[in-house]
Amino acid sequence: MTLRKRTVAILIFDDVELLDFAGPFEVFSSVRNLTGDHERLMDVFTVAESTAPVRCRNGLVVQPEWSIDECQTVDVLVIPGGAGVRAALGRNHVVEWVRTRAQEAELTVSVCTGSFLLAQAGLLSGRPATTHWERIGEMRERFPEVEVVEDERWVDTGDIITAAGVSAGIDVALHVVRRLYGADVARATALGIEYDYWE
Amino acid sequence: MTLRKRTVAILIFDDVELLDFAGPFEVFSSVRNLTGDHERLMDVFTVAESTAPVRCRNGLVVQPEWSIDECQTVDVLVIPGGAGVRAALGRNHVVEWVRTRAQEAELTVSVCTGSFLLAQAGLLSGRPATTHWERIGEMRERFPEVEVVEDERWVDTGDIITAAGVSAGIDVALHVVRRLYGADVARATALGIEYDYWE
Numbered sequence: 308m309t310l311r312k313r314t315v316a317i318l319i320f321d322d323v324e325l326l327d328f329a330g331p332f333e334v335f336s337s338v339r340n341l342t343g344d345h346e347r348l349m350d351v352f353t354v355a356e357s358t359a360p361v362r363c364r365n366g367l368v369v370q371p372e373w374s375i376d377e378c379q380t381v382d383v384l385v386i387p388g389g390a391g392v393r394a395a396l397g398r399n400h401v402v403e404w405v406r407t408r409a410q411e412a413e414l415t416v417s418v419c420t421g422s423f424l425l426a427q428a429g430l431l432s433g434r435p436a437t438t439h440w441e442r443i444g445e446m447r448e449r450f451p452e453v454e455v456v457e458d459e460r461w462v463d464t465g466d467i468i469t470a471a472g473v474s475a476g477i478d479v480a481l482h483v484v485r486r487l488y489g490a491d492v493a494r495a496t497a498l499g500i501e502y503d504y505w506e
Numbered sequence: 507m508t509l510r511k512r513t514v515a516i517l518i519f520d521d522v523e524l525l526d527f528a529g530p531f532e533v534f535s536s537v538r539n540l541t542g543d544h545e546r547l548m549d550v551f552t553v554a555e556s557t558a559p560v561r562c563r564n565g566l567v568v569q570p571e572w573s574i575d576e577c578q579t580v581d582v583l584v585i586p587g588g589a590g591v592r593a594a595l596g597r598n599h600v601v602e603w604v605r606t607r608a609q610e611a612e613l614t615v616s617v618c619t620g621s622f623l624l625a626q627a628g629l630l631s632g633r634p635a636t637t638h639w640e641r642i643g644e645m646r647e648r649f650p651e652v653e654v655v656e657d658e659r660w661v662d663t664g665d666i667i668t669a670a671g672v673s674a675g676i677d678v679a680l681h682v683v684r685r686l687y688g689a690d691v692a693r694a695t696a697l698g699i700e701y702d703y704w705e
Contacts, residue, residue: 325535326676326699329528329566333672336524336564351564360569365535365550367528370559370567440700473532473699474676477525500525500672501639504703 310340310488313382315351316408318424319371320401322364322391326473327418328353331385334480337499341492348488354378356401364389375404383483384412387476388420388439396427406430415467416483418476422469426450430467437462439472460505478505509539509687512581514550515607517623518570519600521563521590525672526617527552530584533679536698540691547687553577555600563588574603582682583611586675587619587638595626605629614666615682617675621668625649629666636661638671659704677704 315335317328336351355361355371362368386405395401406428409415417425422438423446425431435454438446447455456462461470461479463486470479482505485493497505514534516527535550554560554570561567585604594600605627608614616624621637622645624630634653637645646654655661660669660678662685669678681704684692696704 324532325528326532329524329532332564332566333523333525333528353566365531366571367531367552368569368571370569372565372567441698471700474701477673499640501670502673 310348312347313349313413313487315349315383315385316354316373316378316381317351317385317387318375318401318405319353319355319361319363319369319387320391320395321362322389322394323361323387324389324419324473325363325365325367327387327389327421327476328385330474330476331387331416331418331480333500334477334484334496335383335385338484338488338492338496341495348492349383356398364391375401378408380411381408382413384408384415386415386417386421386424388418388423388472392420392423395424402428409467413466414483414486416479417469418479419470419472420446422446423449425467425469426453431469434464434467435462436464436467436469437471438469441472477502481505509547511546512548512612512686514548514582514584515553515572515577515580516550516584516586517574517600517604518552518554518560518562518568518586519590519594520561521588521593522560522586523588523618523672524562524564524566526586526588526620526675527584529673529675530586530615530617530679532699533676533683533695534582534584536695537683537687537691538694540694547691548582555597563590574600577607579610580607581612582686583607583614585614585616585620585623587617587622587671591619591622594623601627608666612665613682613686615678616666616668617678618669618671619645621645622648624666624668625652630668633663633666634661635663635666635668636670637668640671676701680704
């Protein structure tokens with residue numbers, strides 16, 4: 308474990324589910340060094356196919372910070388889900404970006420149906436993985452090469468971690484903080500956002 | 507209890523804490539009629555002092571849907587918190603808007619230090635209310651007329667409900683859904699976002 312700073316890219320797209328990415332965004336951007344100057348340990352930003360505003364599934368309009376062409380290697384890659392994932396699965400440029408960035412990243416994390424994008428990129432073949440409970444059947448059908456797991460808040464296979472739906476993005480993000488910075492930093496982060504539930 | 511549709515306005519401002527408002531936004535916009543056409547029961551939108559983009563405390567840039575001058579009476583008013591609340595407390599036009607809209611609304615809900623804005627608007631005098639656990643002392647000092655409560659996830663005084671910090675916005679929003687639409691609708695909403703923790 309090291310306290311070196313990490314960059315976190317969160318992919319967003321039209322009809323992304325708001326909490327799928329807002330949960331990890333909140334957690335990762337709240338991570339602080341517990342000693343010294345209590346500086347931020349994770350630099351979090353959003354990435355989209357272009358820098359045009361993204362309309363989330365529930366209507367909130369978000370301005371992406373980078374386009375995928377501008378965003379190079381990052382330490383942590385976050386792929387949220389939502390109704391817009393189905394369209395994103397057919398966007399080869401996006402799927403290829405996910406594959407490349409994930410292969411270079413220290414950790415790749417999906418939330419909800421974001422795991423569909425990881426599967427589409429060939430990153431989950433022969434691995435256990437999960438998704439939103441309502442989409443378990445669809446994931447099995449679409450991606451028979453994936454060992455789809457249900458009733459888990461997240462499935463950690465080392466460099467790739469897939470989480471269940473929506474609010475599970477908060478839990479998996481705290482798990483990632485624990486892996487990268489240790490239990491004390493993760494608990495302090497959870498305390499800061501008043502989220503006792505994950506452990 | 508009635509299944510009539512409600513409008514929900516969420517106030518945002520520079521340096522608002524992301525999850526403070528994204529949690530309630532996700533919950534309220536996920537509420538569906540359990541029978542018939544399963545239509546959306548709550549129409550959720552953001553409001554800011556102007557329609558200029560708002561930069562949340564963690565860097566995410568959001569496009570507000572309405573300015574406070576355009577946004578008239580709503581059924582549910584949500585006031586999040588975050589570092590930017592302190593600046594907002596001195597914006598008389600904003601505080602006055604909060605007072606007026608809250609007095610007309612069926613329910614007003616604050617998250618985190620959003621309760622400071624309700625107190626500034628004179629809405630919490632003589633009432634029990636809460637805030638983020640780290641801000642309990644500051645709230646007592648700033649607003650001695652408020653009966654500040656700690657160690658509660660939310661405090662429901664009827665037409666005004668104040669919640670604890672950040673993630674507690676998810677819990678209080680589900681509580682509001684239960685009050686407005688009953689336990690079955692609230693549980694279905696929680697199931698949709700995979701959030702079992704609140705009850």
